[in-house]
Amino acid sequence: MSLPVLEVKDLTVEYATARGPVHAATGVTFTLAEGDSMGLVGESGCGKTTVALSLMRVLADNATIVRGHVWLDGVDLTELPEPVMAKQRWSKISMVFQAAMNSLDPVHRVSDQIVEAIEFHEDVSRADAFARARSLFGAVGLDENMLRRYPHEYSGGMRQRAVIAMALACNPRVIVADEPTTALDVLVQDRILDQLREIQARLRMAMIYISHDVAVIAEVTSTVGVMYAGRIVEKGPTRDVFVTPIHPYTEALLGSVPSARGPKKPLRTLAGDPPDLISLPPGCPFAPRCPNALERCRVEDPPMVGSEGHWALCWNPVRPVEPVSPAAPVKTLTMTRE
Amino acid sequence: MTIAATTTASQQPVIHPGAESGSSAPALVVEDLRKYYPVGGALFRKATSFIHAVDGVSFQVARGESLGLVGESGCGKTTTAKMLVKLIEPTDGKIVVRDRHEQMVDLATLGGRDTKLFRRSAQMIYQDPYESLNPRRTVFDTIAEPLVVQGIGSLHDRESRVGRMMSQVGLTPIGNYMFRFPHELSGGQRQRVAIARALILEPTLVVADEPTSMLDVSVRSNIMQLMLDMRERLNATFVYITHDVAVARYMCDRIAVMYLGKIIEIGRTEDILEHPIHPYTRALISAVPVPDPGFVRPKVDIKGGIARPVDPPKRCRFYDRCPLASKVCEDNDHPPLTPRDGDRLVACYNA
């Protein structure tokens, strides 16, 4: 086992709204070692981007990190003053934003933005910074002539690739990729994923890969966390989670993937309404939609079951598993309920 | 008066056969469409090079039919889509749509008033919901805006229509979202606001540019079902851009595959997925990932970088990367689309 690069413990984030606080992330806990890649999957609005933005410390103004810690190489990022954090951003932890367009400045050439980022963090000549930008563009399959163009001249997928190049510009220790290939066709996506994996392996970079695309997660990650209503409800090696899911939500999620091959099955959806993150019910947040729900699920927080390596939070899992000896995440979850 | 009454009453022909008669009554005819952007020009220096973003695209879509547009990033899908709804002007070529009076009208001839009427029945869902939503408008104002612009319904009507639309796209409880601003929404929630806004007028022509790319499978299935139902109910015509072949399979009757500004293969969805003919389409279909951790993707045999069509040579656009390229391809112009088995057209000398 290599050294942990990133440790996230009990991360809990709320957004203030007129209707009350939105509980967007609750008790999120995980560790990443050098060269690890972890996937985050889950329904739209379940809190994936919130977790990512907390790690980068670029949350919206109405957000608060209520509890929890994020250690990067042993330094607690949640406690750093902003100017110090600014030095870490991009150089030690960087992000491919889901909002590709918003992360490119419309009035500057893309080359200026990448070169400036490199110059801010490293003592390099402009020519060297430019050369690096050029090679990154090559890696993401963008014509180097595009460097001198403005964002509005890029297609959707080109912007996304420019943003990936930018995230890699300063050889970060951790890269958080939030839906980085939503605008890419499968061939270009393949190529980008190959490049990402190659760079990641070479620099021993740790990666968090957020995607709704289960097939891509299966391909690029070694572990995966499944989120529902702001919490990680199942986590384990990607293969195990996808082949032998424990949590009823994970099973439902995998069951609704339409296939491009084989017989055309009717579209499957998950019955019931998405969780209301402003007023969550007591007990398991999935209970109102869960086919396995018991009386108890609506009252008490579910326990952690499975094993240390592959666990879920559930009272009535889809396959027989042992309870995990009382561990931290369950405790912290219990504390969140007023 | 509700919109349902205005649009359906005027659009619905008295006796119209179901969607089966796909080849009948075209709703949209595109002829030799082109869009060139100057590159390298500056204020006082005339551009000498052009990007051929869309370079001679022709197709027809029948009423009630859905045509998928797929292809490599940067191949001209969004540019085509924007021309279809008159957001940008073509450099050349023609777009003809069926209007409310069953007349085929050339989009280029529409004046201001007619353009507004056209917008009532033709809507585009934009690719990037971070770019397309006005940051200073609440969810309610954003979704209600087309109703306001078209002067449809009282405030009360609008509220109930917006509320209904929001629950259909899963933005519930609606009270939680109604008065939020775009930056207070997740990516997929924004995408659903954009979809709700486009569908609220019950359009009969929908141009959807990767509308569900940020949605998880379950929410996505709901939205796809919503669009399928709407298509059936209004006999609406769809042009549906997607890179997700599984989505295309459910949403599209036919698929047009684009490569660097040109359609290189077009035909029925199932035929293309089962038996792609053009070498680019073959590579594309074979690369579709399968949600199985044990699955190993076959290696694709197309070489070279992702090109950009700046003053492209006359020969086949795919020449530099094609595994089948030969002397014929080098010496001749880009191949014309020629008929193959079934209703298929393919642009290749060797496939």
Ligand SMILES: Nc1ncnc2c1ncn2[C@@H]1O[C@H](COP(=O)(O)OP(=O)(O)OP(=O)(O)O)[C@@H](O)[C@H]1O
């Ligand atoms: N600034 C904000 N103010 C209020 N609520 C917010 C804000 N930002 C996000 N939210 C809410 O917090 C929840 C989590 O949002 P987040 O963006 O983390 O979701 P996500 O899992 O990334 O979803 P998607 O897959 O759709 O991008 C959502 O329900 C969203 O509506």
Ligand SMILES: Nc1ncnc2c1ncn2[C@@H]1O[C@H](COP(=O)(O)OP(=O)(O)OP(=O)(O)O)[C@@H](O)[C@H]1O
């Ligand atoms: N306003 C513009 N000025 C100059 N070039 C442009 C402009 N808009 C698009 N282009 C170029 O036209 C080509 C086609 O772009 P378009 O956005 O139509 O691609 P696309 O097929 O939608 O790609 P993607 O799947 O990545 O969104 C690209 O090479 C792009 O760089």
Ligand code: SF4
């Ligand atoms: S705890 Fe109960 S409600 Fe929650 S997922 Fe498990 S069985 Fe379903």
Ligand SMILES: [Mg+2]
């Ligand atoms: Mg997100």
Ligand SMILES: [Mg+2]
């Ligand atoms: Mg596009």
